[in-house]
Amino acid sequence: MQKIRLATIWLDGCSGCHMSILDMDERLLEIAPFLDVVYSPYVDTKEFPKDVDLTIVEGALSTDHDIKMIKKIRENSKLILALGDCAITGNISAMKNLFGSDEVLKKGYLDLANLNKSGKYPSKIVPKLLDKVIPLHEAVKVDFFLPGCPTPADAIYEVIKSLIEGREINIHQLTRFGK
Numbered sequence: 001m002q003k004i005r006l007a008t009i010w011l012d013g014c015s016g017c018h019m020s021i022l023d024m025d026e027r028l029l030e031i032a033p034f035l036d037v038v039y040s041p042y043v044d045t046k047e048f049p050k051d052v053d054l055t056i057v058e059g060a061l062s063t064d065h066d067i068k069m070i071k072k073i074r075e076n077s078k079l080i081l082a083l084g085d086c087a088i089t090g091n092i093s094a095m096k097n098l099f100g101s102d103e104v105l106k107k108g109y110l111d112l113a114n115l116n117k118s119g120k121y122p123s124k125i126v127p128k129l130l131d132k133v134i135p136l137h138e139a140v141k142v143d144f145f146l147p148g149c150p151t152p153a154d155a156i157y158e159v160i161k162s163l164i165e166g167r168e169i170n171i172h173q174l175t176r177f178g179k
């Protein structure tokens with residue numbers, strides 16, 4: 001058994017895949033002594049750290065900030081796990097590709113707005129949308145893909161447990177959960 005430095009990040013997803021991590025329930029207590037959670041929505045760390053063993057990434061890449069973050073994550077993580085269909089294919093997050101960023105911004109900030117009388121989209125504080133939402137592997141090398149919407153907690157447990165135990169991931173354990 002070995003202790004691993006774990007990061008998780010929520011990019012353009014709905015948080016459902018992070019809820020699945022919590023759905024490991026009492027097994028979280030079993031694996032907690034072997035996890036050093038160094039960056040995550042679950043902890044209060046502002047900067048992505050160096051020397052992370054595993055980063056679990058939920059969500060697709062939709063903004064210039066997402067691209068900056070995934071590159072930083074790649075530079076500082078030994079392994080990246082794409083968690084869920086948004087991270088792997090774009091999924092729900094990529095539905096806006098049918099219309100394009102301008103059309104989506106217009107609908108959200110102008111057509112349906114009650115308070116925005118400026119006739120402009122927000123350009124400060126919020127990150128700039130990419131023209132097209134893309135999955136993680138189109139921007140960086142991804143080591144593991146764990147599909148599902150959301151990914152089943154049992155599958156997440158098998159991956160983390162195998163890394164802690166320093167053994168191969170049992171693929172049969174993963175596919176079993178899709179049935």
Ligand code: SF4
Nearest residue numbers: 013014016084086149
């Ligand atoms: S894969 Fe499904 S559950 Fe996970 S972030 Fe995307 S929409 Fe949410």
